[in-house]
Structures are given as C-alpha cells and as structure tokens.
Amino acid sequence: MNNIINYFVEANICLVILGTFYFLCLQKDNHHRFIRFFLIGSGFLSVTLPLINLGSFMTEQSTNGSGVIKSIQSTFILPELTIFGSAGKRSLLYILNSYNWLHILATLYLLVSVVLITIFFFQICQILWLSKTKKAFKQDHFTFILTDGQLPTFSFFKLLFYDNSIKLSDDEKQKVIDHELVHIRQKHSWDIVFYELIKTMFWVNPIVWVFKLRLKYTHEYLADEHIIQKTSKEYYSHLLAKITLNQMSLGLAHHFNKSFTLNRIKMMNTPVSKFKTWKWITLIPIVTILFISISCNDDSASEATEAMSTAHQREVPKELQSELARLQQEYPEANFTYMETDADNEESMIKFKNLDPESIGYIKKYEDRGMIGVIVNQNGQLKKIAKATNLPDDEVFSIVEEPAMPEGGYENLYEKISQIIKYPLQARKKGIAGKVFVQFIINENGLLSDTKVVKGIGAGCDHEAMRALNAASLEITWKPALERGVKVKQKLILPITFALDDNDNNQSSINIDEVSNSGESQIKLDIKHDGLTVYGTVMNKEGKPLAGTNIIIEGTNQGSVSSIDGSFKIKLNTPKDKLIFSFMGFQTTSYSLEKC
Template sequence: MSLSPLLPSPTGLLSWMLLSTVLLGACWLFYRVLLRQERCFQFNSRFLLYTPWLVLALPPLLGLAGPWLASLLLTWQTLVPGTSGLLSGGVLPAVTISATGAPGPASLDMHWLLLVYGAGVLALMSGKAWQLLLLWQTARSWPTEARQGYTLAYTGGQRPVSSFGHRIFWDETLGLSADEAAQILRHEEAHIKLGHSRERLMLELARTLLWFNPFVHFYPAALELTHELLADEAALGHSEGTGAAESYTTLLARVALRQLHLELPLTHSFTQSFTLTRIRMLTSQSPVRRWKQWLLLPLSTALVLLVACEKATDPASVITKSDASLSEPPLPPPPAQEAEDTPPPPPPPVYFFVEHMPEYVGGQEKLLADIGKQVKYPASALAEKLEGRVFIRFIVAADGSLQAAQLQKGIDYEVKYPGADGQQQTTRITTPAAQAMNEAALNAVRNLPGQWKPGTQNGQPVAVFFTVPITFSLK
C-alpha cells in the first residue's frame, strides 16, 4: 500500500485545510447548538477533545482507503443507470487562463503554502513550550509538600489556587476554614485524577496543527469549562446535605470575588474559571437529554461520507484498483479492416483508476503549466467579455501516448423560447466565441509537448481516462 496520501503536497495541503475547516465547523456547530447547555459533562469533554484529532486523522486515513472507496464508487456507477458521467477517471486540478493567456493561480507553484503552514506550527509550538518552561521554573521556587497522589505547592499569594499535572498550587493567604479548604482541594484533586492537564495539552497540540482553522480556537475555552464542571461535580459528590450545592456555589463566588488575577495559561484555576456559568450549571435541575448525544451518529456518518467522496475522486490521493468489467470502452480511431471475413479485434479496456495512475513527465505542476502555455484566450471571446470553464477528457494509452481527447463539457448558453404548443421550451446553444474557447482548450490538450508514463494494473500497462478543467477568466 502506498503512503502517498499521507505525504504533504501544496495542492493536497490546501484541500486538507479546506476540508478540515468544514468538518470542524460542523462539529463545533453541533456542540454549540445541542451539547453546550447539557449537563453531560463527560460526553462533552470527550467530544471536545477527540473531534479535532478526528478531523486531523480522517482525511489521510480515508486516503489510504482509496482503493476500496474508488472500487465501491465504480461498482455503484455500473449498477446504477445514468451515472456513467460521475466518474471521469483522474480529475486534474483546474487550469485558469487569464485574459493575457498566462496560467492563473491554479497552476502556479504553491510550495509557499507549506512554508507558511510549517511556520505557523513552529511558532505556536514554541509559544506553548515557553509557557511550560516558565511554569516549571516558577513552581521550583515555592515550598512543596508531598501528599497522596499529588504535590502541594504553597504560592504565598503569588498565584491563585490552581493545578497542573500532579501539582496543586495552593494560596495559603486565603484564610479559608478547614471545610472550605477541603472542598477546594477535592476540586483540584479531581483535575489530577481525571487527567485534565494531559487532555488540555493534547487539545493544544491539535490546535497547533490546525492553527489555520478558525473553529479550533473555540475549543480550549469550551474544554476548560467542561473540566471545571467535572471537577465541581466530583467535589460535590463528597458533600452531604440538601444545601451542599448552594454552599459550594457560595464559596466559589466568594473566593472568585476576593481574588482577581491575570489569565493563567495551561493551569486549572478554581477562582476564575467561568464562575457564573459554573454556578448556573451546578444549581440547574434540568434533566440530561441523552437523545442529543445520539444525533452524533448521523453527523459522523455524513462527515465520513463527505470525506470519502472527496478522497475517492481526488487524483492526488486516490490509488485504486478497478476491474476490466467496470471500465468503459475507449474511443480509438477505427481500426483498419484486414480482410472482409475477419472481424476487428476488440478494443482494449480503458480504466478510470488503476493501481498506479499515469504520470506526466515532470509532474502534475509541469502538466498544468504546459496546458496553460498552450491555451490562448480567443480574441472573439475577449471582445465579447466571455468567461467559463471547459472540461476536456482524454486517454493516456498503454504506450504512454495521449489519445481520444474530446470535449466533455463546453461553454454554452441556455435559451428559453415559446414552443408551438405555447409551452416554454429550453435549448442550449454555443456561440462562435464560446466555440472558439472550447476549441482552444481542446487543442491545448491535444498538442501537449510532454510525454506520459503509462498507468499499470496488475503489473501491466493499461489505458486510463483523465479529465482536466480549463477556466477562462478575464480577471
């Protein structure tokens, strides 16, 4: 199995960025609308922790599953009538032709995108490492006391009560009673036992890798609030009496009002973490509506299908097997008739996807650049200020030659007119300027100067369909 779906490339990185933004946006909307007000704190914390990682992992994993996905789509195409045009073999990235005839942004070198993404990851990673270093250096200067399961560090009022890892930072200047101190300690112990610091670091790592995604930056605050509610719930579990919740929320409000500190990165702070929201959730008597959690199943199915369809039709990440019985007949020139009584041999099968797709000598960027150089914006289209997109389909034969280039979908216009029976009729026409654009795109593909390395199936060279979109733009 090839690992190419996991390797970064400029076009693949851009596709992954857009796809991950859509996926995580759907997940955040699901949480914001359905889960945020519910008291299913453990479910919410898992949802917030794992969905960014799933968004990171799902596209490359489904890219590795490309053979199965494409085979499934090809089988569906064969069994369902009227779907033969949905798969057109390898679909190349669009080539944009500007009014000057130069290739547009779609065919430009995009390696700068890799550099920008890597610089963003490095900057955020360095920032988090610096925060951890400062926290470690500061904690070393305070006296500590080893206790069962954690270490208590006395801050002398320099830091509010908070925790990180297996260390609780304790402000002994608060003047709390023994019962109040025990309640707050139980809250911080819950953070340690539940591994909340580890979860926050995991989320920060996912946030670093997805730094370009605007939705991922909403997740840390939501997870921090959920952690505080889980710790509140654990602390109240040790309390007795009907007024335990009211007593605890009163303590929370009083301590929070007494101490006002700047934001403390990475640590869990008892005194300043969403106090009003925590009080409202702790005193709420509304039942947990579990049915909302089950809505995650159709959402997950829809997102997986979205990524699967995108991966199964992405030429940069799909390496698939297809059976000869699923392929379409090629469009070769008619063979010469050797004898009147000898029937012509059957044409070889043409595949949509194969184990090793054909490769243009010089790579995909070279191919798109060559197409862009060949296409000239027709003068008649410029005069009429016409724009549009043309789809050219061709075959890379078993010997590496380009054959049967044809117009799959050209630029035309829909015209409505009254019919003889008085009903409105619709037809599509192609003007001379639009026809010139279609022919310019078709001739550019037919006259490509480069050579192809043929695709192989079961170790044998085979013919494979390709489709390239060519966009004419005046901008």
C-alpha cells in the same frame, strides 16, 4: 502540497459539521461528562478521519499497461509582468495572483502555527520551571507545591499549585485541594494539551477555539459537581466568591479561580436537564456519513485490490491495446491494470461483482477460454478523476505538486523578458494598453513549446509578448514540473500588461530609436523548404543572426521563434500559407512558397 490541502479542508469540514451539531443540540446541555466526551471525540475524529483517505494519495506513480508513464498537464497563471510605454519607466511590476497568494497564505498560516506552538511549549516550560522553584511536597498521586501568593491555585497533570497566602479555614482549604484533585484524577490536562495541538493546526477555524473554551469550562463544572456532592451549594458558592482574585494567565493550567465564577455558581444551582437520548443517537448517522464520504475512495481502491488477489494480472492483449490507450487519454490520472479471471470460479466472480462499476473501464469475455478480462482503475472511481486538459479557460486551473520553474526563478525570467520586450509603436500611437495572456507548455524535458495568445489586445502587443517570452526562454533552462515524483508537462499562462501614462499618448514623447518599426533596418532571410516544411536563418543586413525573431503563420496562432544562431524550422498547413517575420526595430517581412 495537494495532499496537505485536502487533509486541511476535510478536517475543517468535520469540525464545522460537528460544531454545527454542538450549537444546535448541545450548547445548553449540562450533562458535562457527555459534553466532554463529545468535545474530545469531535477533535479526534476531525484529525483522524481525513487520514483514512491519505492511502490513495500515496499511490505510487507507475507505468501503465502499455509501459507509458502518465503525463499530467496542469495549468496555472504566473505572476503578472507589466511593461510601461516610456523608456524611463521600464520596470517590472509583480502582481500576485492565485498561485502566489496560495504560497504566501500558506507561509503566513505556518508562521501563526509556529507562534502558537511556541507559546504552547513556553507555557509548559513555565509551569515546569515553577514546579522546580517553589516549595514542593510529594504525595501519593501528585506533587503539592506552595506558591506563597505569587501564583493562584491551579493544577497541571500531577502538579497541584496551591496559593497558601489566602486566609481559609482548614475545611475550605481541603475543598480547594479536592477541587484540583478532581482535575488530576480525571486527567483533564490531557484534554487541554490535545486541543492546544489541534488549535496550532486549525487555528483559523473558530470552532476549535469554541470547543477548547467549552472544554475548560466543562472541566470546572465536573470538578464543582464532584465537590457539591459532599458540600452544600451555598457553602461552596461562598467559597468561590471569597477566593476570586486577580491572577496571572496560565493558559494550560486549570485554575481554581476563573473569570466565569458567576457562571459556575449559576451552573451548580441549575437542575440537571433530562437526558435526551435522541441527541446522541443523531450523532451516529452524522459520524457515519462523514466516515463514508471521506473514505469512499479507499473503499473503491481496496475492492480493486481484493479482486486482483483472485485474478491474474497479465499484459494487455493486442486487441485491447487501442481501448487502453483511449482510457488513458480520457483519464490521465487513472492507474489502469488488466486482469483475467476464471468465469467458472465462484469465489473470483463474487469478488468481481463487488468491484465498484465506476472503477471498471472495459470488460471482455473470452468464450473460447472461459475467461473474463477487465481493465480496471486501481485508484477508484473513474468519474472522480478530473482531466486537467479538459478544464474550460474560465475555470481555476489545477496546480501540480512542484510547478515548473525557470533557472534563477521567475524574477530572472521576467528580467530577461523586460530586457527584450518593446512596446509596439502602433499600440502606443493608438493609445492601446491592456493585458495579454500568453499560454505555453513546459514539457517533461524542460522545453518551452505551444506558445500562443489566449487573450490579447492586438496592435502588435500579442505578437510582441509571444516573441519576448520565446526569446527569453532561449536563454533560460526550465526545471520541469513534478507530480508524485514524476516529471510531467505543465501548461502555464503568463499575463503581460502593456501600460501607458498620459504622456505616452503624445507621439512626441515616444522614443523612436527604442521602438521604431519605420523600416530603416530590414530582416534578411536565407530560406529553404522541403515540401511544406520551411527552414533557414534570420539575419540583419550585416548577416548577423537575429535570435528571438517572431515567426507566425498569417491568420493563425501557430508559429515559432528563431534560435540563438537565427535558425528556425516550421511546417505550413497549405502551400498558400504566408509566414510573417517580425523583430522590434526591423521592418516586418513576409514569405510564402508561392513566391519561390
């Protein structure tokens, strides 16, 4: 999906830049042939230039020099889950965040595109159907079709529809036919179809609509320009006014009768402005800059490939293994390879010097062997590779091509959490409400780990949110994230909102049986330790395991959760660390090695 987004953004940037040039320099220009060339060229460049960069996007995910597959950690925020304080209001509220909006907007965008492409094909079918149902005559280079007043005069490719119900002289009829023949000979219909297809892809960009409309106007101006070469402007203007009628809309066709008849008459009587060469010369650096800026990544990659053609790829020497590991950690998306080339080989050295310095991670010269070893990134410049794990918390996190997904979808995960989570009594008594952001990682095996609160509200809500997520994940299998077909780690953030209404601030309205921490039930522990590693089982007073018990090292965000059989294992940082065991409906219990 990232490839599609990149293409979409780059294509629209091209359209905007070329559109800006049009509005500044060409909007009032009446050199219609050059305007047509510019409009078609702008559409073609906008669609094709971004494709040049797709080669680097398609680079196959491969193992690096040490045989370790790259692990990419991306982070995005999940839909929000809201927990209400009152038992009667225990429902889920899904608040769509940037991730959901992205997919919803993409779906809506595609729906509009489907509608536009459907209309496009419907219009084509409509014209073809009309050509079969009306009286037609085959000519040398086109088909002449009489509409008997049911349709206006227009042309589409080699089909010329003529409204024979209008009373015109033979000379006037010929002028109308000659006008449409200009459209057919100059293949104007291809231009319209081309821009209709562009419109279905980039309909959100107003430049596309402006260019398409101006192109149709330009076609009419070109046809008029051809006619008035052999006919007086006054005579032809009178003819245009005479046959201007109400007509059905056939968006793909070239109508002789257009709503801008007055503009056409005005354009015919406007002297052709002096051709200003500087306008078109200005296009050269604009197109060049667009080409270079979009394709520069591929240039770097091709330079590396060319250099490798004269070098020898080898396994990374032992003395460079640590350097390669450092580079892989610093640039997780880079595709590093190690090469050696003869320092005395002039051809090899020339190609090595042409390498982009920003793509080289490390160089070592072996004086004893007369060789030069290079660790180079085949994907291009290292400085352009963003390390997702280094993104600050307040930035928008990257999204992998296929994000991690719980079994049954997020609705199933949220349903599990809603069944487990309890609104802490302490928070309800104090009237504390707000949003807790729980961060966690789904690794390549689909296992949840590294759960921690990155922003919380306290009063037991932070620990309860972590406990509920960990407990729910024990009952759900996760499908790991995919990036370029490879299973990768993904960092996610789950916002859980604890919400109170006015009645929740009144202690008498609290369902004590539901959220009580008063201590009638106690957690029973069967604990052993091996050095700083503590392990054992968490149970209730009847000896039944308590799955999902939250276990935290006091004063830290480090912790764990008991499994389905109540077992757990956690390593302390120091012998003085204290473990806090909490489970809703049970009295919080602590444990430390010093008590043993």
